[in-house]
Amino acid sequence: MYDAVVVGAGPNGLAAALTLLQEGASVAVFERDDVVGGGARSSLLTLPGFVHDPWSAVHPMTVASPFFRRAGLRIDWAQPDAPFAHVLDDGRAVTVERSIGDTAAQLEGDGAAYRRLVRPFVRDWERLVEGLLAPALPPREVRRLSAFGLRGARSPRGLARRFDGDAARALIAGIGAHAMLPLERLPGGAVALLFAVLGHAVGWPAPRGGAGRIADALREAVSDAGGEIFTGVDVASLADLPPARRVLLDTSARAALDIAGDRIPGWRARRLRRQRLGPGVCKVDWALDGPVPWAATTARRAGTVHVGGTLEEIADAERCVWRREHPERPFVLAAQHTVFDSSRAPDGKHTLWAYCHVPNGSGVDMSEAMEAQIERFAPGFKDLVLGRHVMTARDVGARSPNYVGGDINSGLQDLRGHFLRPGLVDPYKIGDGLFLCSSATPPGGGVHGMCGYHAARRALRSGAGAPPASPRFMDRSDRIPVT
Numbered sequence: 450m451y452d453a454v455v456v457g458a459g460p461n462g463l464a465a466a467l468t469l470l471q472e473g474a475s476v477a478v479f480e481r482d483d484v485v486g487g488g489a490r491s492s493l494l495t496l497p498g499f500v501h502d503p504w505s506a507v508h509p510m511t512v513a514s515p516f517f518r519r520a521g522l523r524i525d526w527a528q529p530d531a532p533f534a535h536v537l538d539d540g541r542a543v544t545v546e547r548s549i550g551d552t553a554a555q556l557e558g559d560g561a562a563y564r565r566l567v568r569p570f571v572r573d574w575e576r577l578v579e580g581l582l583a584p585a586l587p588p589r590e591v592r593r594l595s596a597f598g599l600r601g602a603r604s605p606r607g608l609a610r611r612f613d614g615d616a617a618r619a620l621i622a623g624i625g626a627h628a629m630l631p632l633e634r635l636p637g638g639a640v641a642l643l644f645a646v647l648g649h650a651v652g653w654p655a656p657r658g659g660a661g662r663i664a665d666a667l668r669e670a671v672s673d674a675g676g677e678i679f680t681g682v683d684v685a686s687l688a689d690l691p692p693a694r695r696v697l698l699d700t701s702a703r704a705a706l707d708i709a710g711d712r713i714p715g716w717r718a719r720r721l722r723r724q725r726l727g728p729g730v731c732k733v734d735w736a737l738d739g740p741v742p743w744a745a746t747t748a749r750r751a752g753t754v755h756v757g758g759t760l761e762e763i764a765d766a767e768r769c770v771w772r773r774e775h776p777e778r779p780f781v782l783a784a785q786h787t788v789f790d791s792s793r794a795p796d797g798k799h800t801l802w803a804y805c806h807v808p809n810g811s812g813v814d815m816s817e818a819m820e821a822q823i824e825r826f827a828p829g830f831k832d833l834v835l836g837r838h839v840m841t842a843r844d845v846g847a848r849s850p851n852y853v854g855g856d857i858n859s860g861l862q863d864l865r866g867h868f869l870r871p872g873l874v875d876p877y878k879i880g881d882g883l884f885l886c887s888s889a890t891p892p893g894g895g896v897h898g899m900c901g902y903h904a905a906r907r908a909l910r911s912g913a914g915a916p917p918a919s920p921r922f923m924d925r926s927d928r929i930p931v932t
């Protein structure tokens with residue numbers, strides 16, 4: 450009898466396991482894939498010697514996360530010279546630098562407004578992140594966060610109204626589009642503001658050697674703390690698990706219903722069933738013969754590049770996706786790791802990671818449209834392509850079950866989807882001794898481990914019920930833990 454069993458070894462499942470282990474619980478983790486890590490892993494997707502991140506690739510949320518900071522994991526973070534850039538048609542780019550002043554200096558007449566917008570939050574970023582990644586706003590934080598709310602509680606388009614120039618407005622549109630919502634919707638402004646603040650406060654780094662290093666560090670910490678991890682176990686039902694006082698599911702809301710439906714009371718099952726899906730992504734990885742030749746040379750120093758042009762163009766592309774159409778000129782989020790981590794490609798060669806938003810479940814290959822967008826701002830890019838690997842949104846969902854239809858956040862993160870994730874009251878508990886710990890719970894998508902951390906704390910507080918011992922699992926005496 451384990452104190453806890455975790456289904457799924459993504460960042461949240463492993464964060465939950467580690468949190469439980471640190472409180473002295475005995476824990477086993479079951480993962481369907483052959484390797485752990487979920488959205489934090491690396492693969493050889495194109496040519497030999499090129500290391501790609503199939504899922505997450507840029508990790509400001511990870512380094513800023515209270516869970517990761519306290520866990521003290523061994524991850525060697527590589528920081529690009531500049532966290533991110535937004536490329537423009539006239540051969541310019543706005544490059545968000547670690548220094549607020551150096552960033553503001555590029556925004557001409559809008560420099561002072563930019564400084565006023567971000568500076569107070571950069572100064573106090575730790576408290577800000579702690580509050581924003583909490584399951585519910587602690588009352589003592591409400592006042593502090595109200596200043597953030599006053600500025601950020603608007604759409605990206607609303608936030609961009611603080612600026613007069615096209616460059617600053619495009620910059621806000623690019624970061625706001627990370628919310629995967631039309632630029633007219635809340636809480637995209639808060640997402641834009643948070644990511645800009647993190648750019649200055651902690652940078653937008655990535656682990657040297659690939660996102661898989663996050664998984665390695667988590668796996669190591671879990672096994673050092675005495676946890677057992679079993680891979681290659683696709684859990685279809687609670688009957689597949691050994692007896693445990695608590696079960697935590699690092700799965701989508703719908704998969705939780707499939708696995709544990711008969712143990713989930715009706716009202717909780719209804720709210721899991723009602724969780725709405727967000728748009729999907731079409732994901733492309735390239736092996737390149739050289740670095741991306743951005744016309745704006747300053748963008749060559751950035752880790753991440755936002756490719757989509759003006760605010761109006763990005764707004765059109767995101768609205769198009771919302772109407773379940775495919776934009777001709779998609780907004781492309783690109784990361785050029787080899788600019789700041791040469792270990793990911795053979796000498797002189799480079800990688801590029803990118804996705805664009807598409808309707809949920811789309812089977813459309815957007816690589817041509819994405820390459821055309823990159824070529825527009827980096828003439829000569831297409832000539833550098835040595836290999837490419839494409840996953841449509843449908844492929845993304847098929848390969849990784851938590852990203853249903855390619856929805857990388859495991860549920861739409863508009864205002865309602867953010868606060869009712871899957872419900873306002875007690876979001877992690879879904880049954881007696883049963884908890885949801887994936888990004889389908891607060892605070893949602895991203896490699897921060899905070900869903901797992903909060904779910905584990907909730908599970909530790911509960912007088913856990915004991916799911917019945919499972920003959921099906923006990924029969925499988927050939928299981929050998931990988932750690």
Ligand SMILES: Cc1cc2nc3c(=O)[nH]c(=O)nc-3n(C[C@H](O)[C@H](O)[C@H](O)COP(=O)(O)OP(=O)(O)OC[C@H]3O[C@@H](n4cnc5c(N)ncnc54)[C@H](O)[C@@H]3O)c2cc1C
Nearest residue numbers: 457459460461481487488504505506507684887888895896
């Ligand atoms: C293309 C893409 C790009 C992204 N980019 C970023 C980024 O740059 N930065 C960032 O912070 N975040 C990014 N994300 C989001 C981030 O990866 C996720 O929010 C995060 O991984 C969620 O963690 P999780 O543990 O909840 O789920 P996951 O990481 O999906 O892990 C869930 C794990 O559970 C396993 N599992 C599921 N069901 C079962 C079952 N029935 N039995 C056994 N095992 C099961 C899965 O195989 C998986 O390993 C991106 C995601 C995608 C898809």
